[in-house]
Amino acid sequence: MRALRRFTVRASLPEPLAALGRLATNLRWTWHPPTQELFAAVDPQAWQRAGNDPLALLRDVPAAHLERLAADEGFLARVRATADDLDHYLTAPRWYQTRGEQAELPATIGYFSMEFGVTEALPNYSGGLGVLAGDHLKAASDLGVPLIGVGLLYRSGYFRQSLSLDGWQEEHYPVLDPRGLPLELVTDAAGAPAQVHVSVPGNRTLHARIWRAQVGRVPLLLLDSNVDENDDDLRGVTDRLYGGDQDHRIRQEILAGVGGVRAVRLYCELTGTPQPEVFHTNEGHAGFLGLERIRELVTGQGLEFDQALAAIRAGTVFTTHTPVPAGIDRFPVDLVQHYFGGDRLLPGVPIERVLALGAEENPGLFNMAHMGLRLAQRANGVSKLHGEVSRGMFGALWQGFDADEVPIGSVTNGVHGHTWAAPEMTRLEPEQLTDSVLWELRCGLRKKLVDDVRRRVRASWLQRGASALELGWTDSVFDPDVLTVGFARRVPTYKRLTLMLRDPERLRTLLLHPERPVQLVVAGKSHPADDSGKALIQQIVKFADEAGVRHRIVFLPDYDMSMARYLYWGCDVWLNNPMRPLEACGTSGMKAALNGGLNLSIRDGWWDEFYDGKNGWAIPTADGVPDPNRRDDLEAAALYELLQAQVAPLFYDRDESGVPTRWMSLVRHTLTEMGPQLQAERMVKEYVETYYAPAGSSATAVRAGSFQGAKELAVYKARIRSAWNRVQVTYTDLSVNGAHAPVVGQPVTVRARVDLNGLSASDVEVQAVIGRVADSGELSDVVTATMTPGMDGSYQAELGLPHVGSVGYTVRVLPHHELLATPAELGRVILA
Numbered sequence: 001m002r003a004l005r006r007f008t009v010r011a012s013l014p015e016p017l018a019a020l021g022r023l024a025t026n027l028r029w030t031w032h033p034p035t036q037e038l039f040a041a042v043d044p045q046a047w048q049r050a051g052n053d054p055l056a057l058l059r060d061v062p063a064a065h066l067e068r069l070a071a072d073e074g075f076l077a078r079v080r081a082t083a084d085d086l087d088h089y090l091t092a093p094r095w096y097q098t099r100g101e102q103a104e105l106p107a108t109i110g111y112f113s114m115e116f117g118v119t120e121a122l123p124n125y126s127g128g129l130g131v132l133a134g135d136h137l138k139a140a141s142d143l144g145v146p147l148i149g150v151g152l153l154y155r156s157g158y159f160r161q162s163l164s165l166d167g168w169q170e171e172h173y174p175v176l177d178p179r180g181l182p183l184e185l186v187t188d189a190a191g192a193p194a195q196v197h198v199s200v201p202g203n204r205t206l207h208a209r210i211w212r213a214q215v216g217r218v219p220l221l222l223l224d225s226n227v228d229e230n231d232d233d234l235r236g237v238t239d240r241l242y243g244g245d246q247d248h249r250i251r252q253e254i255l256a257g258v259g260g261v262r263a264v265r266l267y268c269e270l271t272g273t274p275q276p277e278v279f280h281t282n283e284g285h286a287g288f289l290g291l292e293r294i295r296e297l298v299t300g301q302g303l304e305f306d307q308a309l310a311a312i313r314a315g316t317v318f319t320t321h322t323p324v325p326a327g328i329d330r331f332p333v334d335l336v337q338h339y340f341g342g343d344r345l346l347p348g349v350p351i352e353r354v355l356a357l358g359a360e361e362n363p364g365l366f367n368m369a370h371m372g373l374r375l376a377q378r379a380n381g382v383s384k385l386h387g388e389v390s391r392g393m394f395g396a397l398w399q400g401f402d403a404d405e406v407p408i409g410s411v412t413n414g415v416h417g418h419t420w421a422a423p424e425m426t427r428l429e430p431e432q433l434t435d436s437v438l439w440e441l442r443c444g445l446r447k448k449l450v451d452d453v454r455r456r457v458r459a460s461w462l463q464r465g466a467s468a469l470e471l472g473w474t475d476s477v478f479d480p481d482v483l484t485v486g487f488a489r490r491v492p493t494y495k496r497l498t499l500m501l502r503d504p505e506r507l508r509t510l511l512l513h514p515e516r517p518v519q520l521v522v523a524g525k526s527h528p529a530d531d532s533g534k535a536l537i538q539q540i541v542k543f544a545d546e547a548g549v550r551h552r553i554v555f556l557p558d559y560d561m562s563m564a565r566y567l568y569w570g571c572d573v574w575l576n577n578p579m580r581p582l583e584a585c586g587t588s589g590m591k592a593a594l595n596g597g598l599n600l601s602i603r604d605g606w607w608d609e610f611y612d613g614k615n616g617w618a619i620p621t622a623d624g625v626p627d628p629n630r631r632d633d634l635e636a637a638a639l640y641e642l643l644q645a646q647v648a649p650l651f652y653d654r655d656e657s658g659v660p661t662r663w664m665s666l667v668r669h670t671l672t673e674m675g676p677q678l679q680a681e682r683m684v685k686e687y688v689e690t691y692y693a694p695a696g697s698s699a700t701a702v703r704a705g706s707f708q709g710a711k712e713l714a715v716y717k718a719r720i721r722s723a724w725n726r727v728q729v730t731y732t733d734l735s736v737n738g739a740h741a742p743v744v745g746q747p748v749t750v751r752a753r754v755d756l757n758g759l760s761a762s763d764v765e766v767q768a769v770i771g772r773v774a775d776s777g778e779l780s781d782v783v784t785a786t787m788t789p790g791m792d793g794s795y796q797a798e799l800g801l802p803h804v805g806s807v808g809y810t811v812r813v814l815p816h817h818e819l820l821a822t823p824a825e826l827g828r829v830i831l832a
């Protein structure tokens with residue numbers, strides 16, 4: 001018989017063990033080893049069978065066993081101590097609470113993301129973006145930052161990967177029952193499931209219930225459209241992550257953005273939590289949240305569209321995560337019109353205004369990143385290099401400004417140490433960091449990885465159809481003493497999964513070197529619709545299947561957080577060879593580094609700013625070479641050369657007790673110098689200080705006095721809009737102060753006259769700009785000075801000559817208003 005429907009029944013715990021339920025549902029256990037050890041102590045074998053998932057464990061353990069534990073005083077004392085520790089963690093003041101009155105900090109921050117990778121026990125992510133969001137929530141919890149995460153709950157998560165016999169990726173979509181996951185339904189005062197609704201075309205309504213995962217102190221709200229009230233097609237809106245066509249995707253994004261704001265409002269109301277003032281849009285997908293907040297102000301507060309826009313921008317932070325054009329969401333304009341046209345979904349938000357917010361070069365497309373940037377007063381990329389690349393890439397939104405003035409900053413990603421560092425590593429005290437202690441620990445972690453590799457290779461072959469009898473060789477795959485290199489990530493083209501196969505003979509030689517062999521572990525999922533990515537995986541698998549090398553190179557299917565952990569712990573070297581500068585940040589190398597893994601990487605993303613010559617190796621990039629084939633050849637050759645001539649010799653250079661002391665000095669340097677900088681806590685603190693706190697102040701400023709600030713700002717912008725085209729600089733002059741020929745540092749006076757076309761002097765800032773001048777007349781390395789207005793349109797500033805050689809100057813007029821975050825914000829400038 002087949003079951004009609006499947007559902008999960010939670011264990012009912014004996015009263016004395018009730019706290020175990022709370023410890024199992026608060027996901028702090030995922031980064032708190034003592035809580036994990038407590039669950040392991042319930043039943044060590046069942047804990048393993050349950051894949052270290054407390055809820056699965058409690059379902060699996062027989063009631064009689066639980067009754068026995070409920071009478072075991074020693075065990076009960078341990079439960080109490082662990083529960084007390086959790087309570088203390090949840091309630092005691094932390095970093096955010098002890099920042100005093102030095103800054104007004106937002107009471108709540110809404111953090112919106114399409115995916116969240118908190119734990120493998122809640123598989124709601126596809127890769128780096130989601131895992132980063134999970135790490136962000138955990139670090140916010142550790143710091144006491146009052147975040148509320150908002151996203152969708154996918155019934156099948158992303159997908160599970162396996163391989164066919166000939167190495168082709170196969171996808172599986174196991175159906176997850178939310179009741180078996182560490183989630184609680186958000187309910188209303190009467191105890192009924194709380195729901196949010198959004199309108200969809202055809203006079204229909206999309207309903208969603210709200211699940212809450214508790215990530216330490218931070219609630220994560222996940223919307224789920226799989227409810228009886230929905231038509232069948234609408235039930236499927238949250239079926240899979242990144243799984244459908246454009247129509248499916250826009251529905252998901254409408255639910256995440258518009259429905260997400262409604263969910264967070266409802267949740268705060270039901271729980272007495274202060275409503276968020278600051279909203280963080282983690283990548284463009286969730287960008288519709290800004291439109292819903294405009295609607296709230298238009299229909300609820302009687303604001304005009306422009307006033308509401310000014311108001312919501314003040315409290316919005318947008319983070320862009322990719323410089324790869326294919327990574328940016330673009331919808332056909334028709335589709336956006338289909339959903340946002342008319343007055344049902346967002347009354348008071350005219351479709352022309354919506355379309356203008358997402359406009360891009362191609363008039364037929366609606367660009368979610370452009371909308372994200374236009375709806376947020378503050379924006380950033382995710383490494384220094386990515387910030388720079390983004391300023392160039394999105395510069396057209398701020399025409400007339402040099403790339404370095406484009407108001408997109410950067411916060412380099414970090415990773416959550418307690419999630420990604422091996423427990424033995426975090427227990428180590430700095431003074432214990434002797435070479436031999438560290439080396440022993442590294443060898444222990446490599447050994448664990450080798451065990452995991454053998455288990456997974458065997459399981460994969462069984463799955464591919466091999467019989468157990470022919471798999472004896474898998475017991476000796478990999479060697480715990482061999483230099484282990486890891487490469488695991490999603491498989492978009494720019495990450496170049498197969499660069500290592502550029503010269504297969506050369507790779508074979510490295511793997512099979514008689515004294516200094518290398519072993520290579522590879523993993524990664526390709527997007528289900530990306531056959532070229534699957535072909536890359538197949539190439540690796542076919543190579544790794546060869547009898548001559550299969551003990552030294554493996555492809556492990558189904559890369560996820562649980563596999564990743566062993567890779568980051570156990571690999572000696574973490575390899576990354578993206579096409580620079582397309583890796584926005586990259587975080588897997590950071591996780592390896594927290595465990596003493598050394599990076600061998602193209603200087604892209606985070607590695608561009610962290611590589612210092614003593615913490616790993618930089619693969620030279622040939623990013624100026626236009627022919628991609630030749631570029632791959634050059635970079636692959638450099639990679640082989642580094643591995644053969646530097647990495648392997650260093651690893652195998654041992655002292656009399658077998659310790660590679662020179663290697664260990666790089667490991668120690670990596671751990672002590674880089675470790676603290678790579679932490680997600682550093683990242684979240686930066687977000688608080690440079691984004692959330694200023695956004696909170698701006699949001700407060702525009703709301704004050706029934707949105708007086710927003711109204712003034714809207715009037716101001718309208719005034720600028722209508723006068724700007726006829727503002728002009730009518731006269732300029734530069735005179736060198738002093739009698740002699742100009743020398744560097746000498747003061748000069750710049751004078752100008754400006755016709756403000758009816759604007760007042762306080763509406764603008766007039767700047768003198770001096771810098772190097774190229775033959776083309778372009779200025780670079782400029783210094784600027786604000787010019788002081790005199791009578792009747794005259795302006796003057798004195799500044800020092802900044803450079804020797806050919807120097808030029810100009811004068812420019814910029815909008816000025818105290819509620820603008822930067823003078824470039826409106827993307828308007830008049831040049832002399």
Ligand SMILES: *Cc1c(COP(=O)(O)O)cnc(C)c1O
Binds near residue numbers: 126127128129587588
């Ligand atoms: C960290 C992580 C990623 C992201 O790695 P990148 O270096 O950014 O490609 C992807 N998947 C998992 C499971 C991770 O833990």
